[in-house]
Amino acid sequence: MLDITYEIKDDLKNVELPENLVFGRIFAPHIFEMDYDEALGGWHNPRIKEFEDLRLSPAALVLHYGQAIFEGLKAYKQTDGKVVLFRPKENMKRMNASARRLCMPEFDEEFVLDAMKKLINLDKDWIPTKPGHSLYVRPLMIATDPVLGVRPANNYKLLIMLSPVGPYYPEGFKPVPIMATDEYVRAVRKGMGNCKAAGNYAGSLLAQKKAIAEGYTQVLWLDAIELKYIEEVGTMNIFVRFDDEVATPALSGSILPGVTRKSVITILNDWGYKVTERKIAMQEVIDRYNDKSLLEVFGAGTAAVIAAVSKLKYHDTVLKFSEEEPGELSAKLYNEITGIQYGRIEDRYGWITYVE
């Protein structure tokens, strides 16, 4: 087993976090870094060090051909002061799955999770404690070989950085407007849509920009082949609640297998709802809105946990839900999942991992 070295100066103890934490703007003072070199036998030199700029050759492969993957999870300080992560093994597993798809080297999941805990522990004063606040944890891996040519790199860096974040909804849990598009697609089956690969997000920006220009915060993507079935929204998976079923698109290969999605399915099954993972046509959503058997629509992802939908636009059709109040089930799920995360509700599924 490798040993983590610490390259840190005196601990910065007096942490003063800004009043209003905007997502991803400030970072905790330390990062984890580890290098991969095929010639040196793989992953080596794991270290926790000051957060500082990277040194990379302008020829570094990641800058040209996009071998870059990431993850996103959160550390919470519970009411009794314990620091916890929500299902972090799922993120480690998914990151290795992304690595395999992009011909990047896999890593020892337990080792990296342990490094993540050590890093969070060192910077635990940077976990904001106000309601709805947390420490966003961002692992990433990039190809660093300074040579041009489209091929898998031999050298990589794995990094973990931390960012104190406020609640996704600063004014409280408020529904968001989303817009379905058939003008662009996010990902195609057998592509890399099921990976948290940087390129997927670059490709989504133009549609996102157009949605924002029309007053919608996120894009609801349709399948890339028939442009008929709903897939997911922004960085969230989507759920539609009909009067007799809660449905979410099946993991067809182009959809990100969200940890929040998986948790929602488990909880809903437990609560006795009929949950289905299947193809959901945009037209079905519209038809069932019109015959009043569509009750609510919500997104599920780490950043927002649950995002109720206030309006869903597709071409000239606008499906309207409450703009003020989240749907009944959205609110219940939000309360349940954040309750488990912050320790208000018993962790009956064993989803909580203690950092110390």
Ligand SMILES: *Cc1c(COP(=O)(O)O)cnc(C)c1O
């Ligand atoms: C991260 C992400 C999700 C949600 O995954 P979680 O594990 O629940 O955070 C859904 N869709 C996309 C495209 C994502 O990047």
